[in-house]
Amino acid sequence: MRSGKCMKRWFLFSWGDLGICVVTLLCAAMVCMLLSPSSSNDGFACPIFVLAVLLISRLTDGYLFGLVASVVGVIAVNYAFTYPYGKINFTISGYPVTFLSFLAISLVTSALTTQIKQQERLRAENEKEKTRANLLRSVSHDIRTPLTSIVGSTSAILENPNISRQKQEELLNDVRNEAQWLIRIVENLLSVTRIGENGRAQITKREEAAEEVVGEAMRKFRKRFPDVEVSVQVPHELLMVPMDAILIEQVLSNLTENSVRHGKTTTRIEVSVQRDGKLARFCVRDNGCGIPLEQLGSLFDGTLKSSETASGDGKRDMGLGLTVCTTIVRAHGGFIDAKNLPGGGAEFSFCLPLSEEEDE
Template identity: 45%
Template sequence: MKKQLIIIKNISVTIAILLAGFGLCLVMQNVFEEHVLIPSIFMLGVFLISVITDGFVYGVIASVVSVLAVNYAFTFPYFRINFTIPENLLSAIIMIAMTLITCCLTSKIKHQEQIRLEGEREKMRANLLRAVSHDLRTPLTTIYGASSALLENGQDFTEEQKNQMLEGIKEDSQWLHRMVENLLSITRLDGENVTIIKTPTALDELLDSVLVKFSKRYADQEVEVDIPDELVMIPMDALLIEQVIVNILENAVQHAEGMDKIWLRAFTISDKVIFEIRDNGKGIPEDKLKTIFAEGIGLSVCATIIKAHGGDITAENSNSGGAVFRFTLDVEERESDEESI
């Protein structure tokens, strides 16, 4: 069904552009008495068809139709297809050669873009595998070691030691659970045709949900929040964006050396909303700044989710100390919101 819709779209686009070009050429010929630009208009139409449609065939068909249309309606003898006149034949050969070259070039560019995107996906998969091995090895080793010790030598430990080991197993199990959540999120975004289902979400409700989840895991860590007073609606997959913010907050708690304060800020600039998570730790080592989103699964997931939303995410060190993570999303225009109400 989806393939049929794509074919229908491509055919519709091809017909619409050819008809628009034909109509414009009629205006040029009959109103402005201009004939020189007519082949160029059809060539522009073929170029647009090659760029917009999928595959090579639509551009080729458009180029053949364009040559026939120019010969039939815009060259003497009018309203007859006639290639016996040398000038008409030469013009047709030149035009079809130019349009076919245009089709070939646009198809080649599209193919190169597909190769580039596939390379990025492979790079993401490789980074994910490295991140998984990096983040899962330690808790699995700890759980295995503690559980083996309790099973084999449980009588040698005091109740306090047993409770400490069980608490460690619990914490590492919770960590593994969060890693699995991240893995499930990233597999949702790893297909060739990723579609994010966005729904308008209120900024304050989003951050309230984030803080509830974060406080369950880190009840002692306070987060200072600063958001606009007015209602801000953002089209997003709310669960995925929540996960991005929670991952960055958790990263600050776990890796920001010397950190005791976290600030979560969101503000709008033009048609964008900018999220900023800042801490007062020692910052990110300079040698890790460029690869910060490829080293751990949590931040790898963040980068993938934001990219799938069409946004940008960055990490840097603040001049006053500490790390600053920022990401941007398109914000829903308030005018359209008011009209819908």
């Protein structure tokens, strides 16, 4: 079984790799033809074709085209760039060594390149699995907590028919709030699903007015948190940003909601967007209690643990929301950061490229 896999690795073929091999060898031949009139000896051609073999081995999969390039290179150097020109003569002193050198370079470079590519694929798969595991852990916690509260409140109403009207309303309000929280979790999961496994393929970006996206996110925020003061700062000139407006609105919603839920004493939120060189910088500041220092280093890596109350009931943590924010921002080619403010409170900011070229 292992020998079969090795044989497949040796003879991997694709038309793209064939094109790379042909073009690279032709370029090497053209360079040698340009240099031959100005060279007093024939030794200049060997290093050029060695370099071509290295490039082909690096840019193609498997060993096939590296081997082909080494054989073609030896023949080309012998036939076209070694005296007597236009004839193949392998009896020339040193040519067996040259041929073996080409083969050795091809085999070693192809083997190392294949191994590096395999390691890169494994690393990418490990990152995907790590992200899935972190999301599953966050989702499991964030769903379990509101469901437990909903079951407890509804059971209290059903099992206590003589409960007061006021108490019923309090319990039903709790049920509604927890149901709204579950809806937010589902929205986050749908956002991650839209991005896809490769992180970028399903992002459809259009030029959007940043102030309109911020305004829509804040309109929804005010409906959920009417007691929190909100101020918005936007540039005087219209700032158009390539983005998926729905996903960036999701990021702003997550950050502002986290500011209220985890700021504990948050009564005011400031949201701003401005041009920062070739980037658009979005900031969410609050006057809450700030971010615990032990959490600053792990806010965006998906490893943030759920905190626990004195009674052992898990609080809603920031894990899922910030993981979604990080995934969305990176899918746009941007980056996200957080810090505590000197006068108290916290600031979350993320930057998006102002042009598609910056995202490449």
